[in-house]
Amino acid sequence: MKYFAKTLLVFTILSSSVMVYGQGGETYVTTGGEWIFSFGGSGDDGAVRFSPVVNFQINVNKDVSDKFGFYSGLAIRNVGFIWDDPDSAQIRKKFRTYNLGIPVGLKFGDMNGMMLFGGYELEIPFNYKEKTFVNEKKEDKFNVYFSGRVPPVYHALFAGVQFYSGISLKFKYYLTNFHDQSYTEVVNGVSVMPYKNLDSNVFYLSLNFNLFRNTDFHYKKIDRDLKQVSMR
Template sequence: MKCKLCPLFLLLLILCCNVFAQEKKDSVTKTATTTSANADTSVVSSEKTVFSIIFGKYPKHREGVYITHGGDGPLLSFASMKNNGEHLRNIPRFTMFLNVGSNFNKDFSRNFGVFTGINLKNIGLISKPADSLKLKQRVYTLGVPLGIKVGDLSSGSLFFFAGGEIDMAINYKEKQFVDGDKVHKFNEWFSDRTPLLMPSLFAGFRFNPGFGLKVQYYPQNFFNKDFKTKDKDGNSVYPYKNLEANLMFVTFSYNFSGIDYFKVKRKRHYMKMKSGKAEFEVNY
């Protein structure tokens, strides 16, 4: 009986092996077909327009240090002058050139910030020691301000500023007029006729798109009382020994770049939807 069942058992074993081999072959063929289809789908997907949704939050204020360029434009100077304690007649001085500079700004919030920088200014005064004599005296200075800003700093619509500045006198120039005719002029680099360092205080306001008014006052004497020179006979003279002059000016300040402020959104969050080059934004 057992011998009769052996051929039947062997036939069943062969049939099972054939079925298993066929299923494995079909499985491999199916896998290859699926991989090929996925590759084709990937190619098609890469050619389609990608749609994305991005959620984000706006900063509370402009971050980091940023630079503004400009300076003091038209500048009108006034002086309080005394010679031997007596008032000395002087004339307001107006100039437009050359007053330029750059400031480095740091905002700590939407409404408060600080700044420093470097500015080139043309400051001076006009005096009349006598009816027939007029003197124009000016210096070019390089100044380093340090100040604060309070107001709408995010859009620059209106803010106030104040601080102090140290100016270094780099070029002194003097013109003498007699009866309206110019009779003498000279200029000196790093002259001893004025102090080398000239401290000052300033305050003002600025409004969009970057213009403003500023008042600046120099409490130190404009002239160096210890300056010594020689007269025609070779004698030592101190031309500014008894002269006191305190300078103040008003200027129409400006910024010609950096005034396009980063617009800090009133609504803090945003949702951007992009599809190709098209973009749509919702603030909330």
């Protein structure tokens, strides 16, 4: 609890500082989705987990100038990885969480065109799912809300490039281990720690796309901008 309180304090100070700095400039809201290709890091055999749904994000953008801006918002994100048991080639597990994300990002470049961005995101996992496969057949699955199997919060860093079309490529790395390695459960009367030796810091590459800018369909604004440029 003390760790969680410190995290929220640091995040609040960071967000407040950004908002105070950005009093001027243009403010607008972008809404879109994300297709995620994720890996589990240590212990992962290289299998890619593809999660196109449900990933939804809405950001409030502040463009301080035509070359610099920042943003923050909310996101619902489906994150996880595929793991093969090193002690048994027949066993594969798939782990995932649904997270509520709160990013704080900076943007550099053409605010109406191609730009670079990067920042920090705090994510709160609110649903955990685990599937077990034996010889490619699903043997078990369960999902739990606010499970103790994972940490109460994840910390992540991200960076990427956005193109004029509103489509962007993003790389993200989670500083927090996916599982709580100290988690203990009782199996057949014996206390076990199923994730004790499972070191997995998820990282992913994603394709992001903005569908709306304020209430306008994003690509309508692109067409408008192109027409204005051609008339100059």
